[in-house]
Amino acid sequence: MSIHDFIGQKQVIDRFIGQFRSGMTSHAYVLSGPSGIGxxxxxxxxxxxxxxxxxxxxxxxxxxxxxxxxxxxxxPNFFEIAPKTRNILIEQIRVILDDITVRPANGKKVYLIQEADRMTPQAQNCLLKTLEEPPPYAVILMTASNFESLLITIRSRVVHLKLGRYSDEEMRMILRMHGKDSSDIDSAIAYSEGIPARALAITGSKSFVETRELVFSYLFGNGDGNPDDCELNQYLSGNKDALTDCLNILESAYRDAMLILCGKTSSLINWDKRDKLMEYAKKSSIQALIAKIEELNGVRSQLKRYINHQLAVDLVTLVPHEV
Ligand SMILES: [Zn+2]
Structure with a gap:
């Protein structure tokens, strides 16, 4: 594997390689983008x-x-640090700064600070001095999910490389490279919003397939006209990790129903469920579907704060959900 075999992120790689080959490598780069983007x-x-x-x-x-x-x-010229606890502490940065003053026998020294946006303000200020006057042989690479949470004094002294989401074709290539070529690749790509780590977690995941079937049984009923709320409720009660998938699958179904109402059926995420989704959409309205998506977002933000798991499960599965 080399940077030239890296799938996607062409603009970012071209910019870096261009600088490197012309002897204009920066002393510091921050690679930013959502978690799981690479x-x-x-x-x-x-x-x-x-x-x-x-x-x-x-x-x-x-x-x-x-x-x-x-x-x-x-x-010996590569050093990597990651958050030890919630944050990257000043002590961890001091280890880098002690090392960076020692000139290498030849070539460069490269430091990688993973999740640099989790440096404490003290750690960032400590690093700042080196970014202001870096030794010529050193390159500091940082990754950050949230570039904006770095101090502005840091941001102004680095080259910012922003990683974008991958196209469906690039995602397919990445999944194949990881030996994933099962039939559920397309739906994994559809659910993963161009983020490879999400697609990799979904492909071949029995629990995702099971959660998805239960969510659709819940939405459409089991053919007898009675949505089976209890089954999904019980399943989610015993599977803490499945709730996030459940919320994402429900949202994708509501979005698909909206697309159907707008006459745009070619870009459905749940293409295999389109007949049932069409029936479902007929009984609904754009306004009702938007309200459903807002409810899901409400549960998501409550989950981040205080609500307990079972209450969230009940909110999602027991509130009336007739369209
Ligand atoms: Zn070499």
């Missing part, structure tokens, strides 16, 4: 490229000592 993976590929001892047009060569030791996890 920030850490790409940052490591950038590090490997920077530490290759071949000339830039051939890096990473995969054969030199720099590349081989990087792949073996033993390159």
């Amino acid at each position: 920030k850490k993976t790409l940052a490591r590929e950038m590090a490997k490229t920077l530490l290759c001892t071949e000339e830039p047009s051939r890096a990473p060569c995969g054969r030199c000592r720099g590349c081989k030791s990087f792949d073996a996890g033993s390159n």
Whole structure:
């Protein structure tokens, strides 16, 4: 694997490689984007490229000592830190700053700070001094889900590389690279909003398939006209992790019903359920569906704050949901 085999994020990679090959590599980069988009993976590929001892047009060569030791996890010029607790503490940054003053025998030294937006303000201020006057051989790579939560003084001294969501075709290539080629790939891609880690978690997940079937039984009933609320309620009560999937699946169904009402059936997420969704949409209205989605968002934000799991399950499955 090399940065040149990385699927997607072409603009980001072209910008970095362009700077690297022209000798204009920045002393600091922040890769930002949602959780699961591949920030850490790409940052490591950038590090490997920077530490290759071949000339830039051939890096990473995969054969030199720099590349081989990087792949073996033993390159002495690569340092990586991640949050130890909730935050990255000033002590962790001090370890980097102690090391950064020691000149390498040759080439560069690369530091990767994972989830840099979780540095405490003290840790960020501590790092700032080095970003103001970095030694010429050092490159600091950072990843952040939320770029804006870094201090403005940090943000103004780095190159910001923003990772975008992947196209369906790129997602398919990534899933295939991970050995996923089962029949549920398309629905995993549809549910994952262009984020590979989400699609990987869904593909082949028995619990996701089970949750989805139960959610649709709940919405449409089991053919006898009586939606089976109890079954979904009991299932979610005993499966804490399934509630998030349940909320996402319900939302996708409501969005699909809205698309049907707007006559846009070609981009349905739940294409395999379209006949039932059409029946469902006929009995509903755009306003009612928007209200349903708002209710789901309400449960999501309550879950983040104080509500207990069972109460959230009851709110989702026991409130009247006739369309
Ligand atoms: Zn190399």
